[in-house]
Amino acid sequence: MTASAFSLSVLVAGEGFEVTAGEPVVGGAGSPDLRHFFCPKCMSWMFTRPDAIGPFVNVRSPLLDDPSGLEPFMETQTAEKLPWATTPAKHSFDRFPAPEDFGRLMAEYAESRA
Structure with a gap:
């Protein structure tokens, strides 16, 4: 898309x-x-x-x-990414994380921004 x-x-x-x-x-x-x-x-x-x-x-x-300061924390759909496309994201998922993982990921992100 x-x-x-x-x-x-x-x-x-x-x-x-x-x-x-x-x-x-x-x-x-x-x-x-x-x-x-x-x-x-x-x-x-x-x-x-x-x-x-x-x-x-x-x-x-x-x-x-103003998107400044929004460094990637998580990348998804990496099963389809180009081999040279890289980010500094801490977490990487072939597809999307399971819905039950979002609470943990959001808490970790919030802690990293504190």
Whole structure:
């Protein structure tokens, strides 16, 4: 969906996320519990609601006004990555981590930012 070596995003609590203008459309390679939202004008991928892991929103970090300081903590879907594509992420998953692992990973991330 990114047509790139990377899909950069940041996981935020659902209650801390709000669309303030426009009405994104659902599309892409989603499923009932993984909905990708796009700009209706240019069809840029904006965010994903991964309902399987709880009330979170996965926001495409290039959309943020200031993404500085967001060093990768976790990379997913590495089974499909290009061999030369590397990140400094502490955790790497061939696909996605199991939903029950997200609490532990989020706690570890929060501790690393303290």
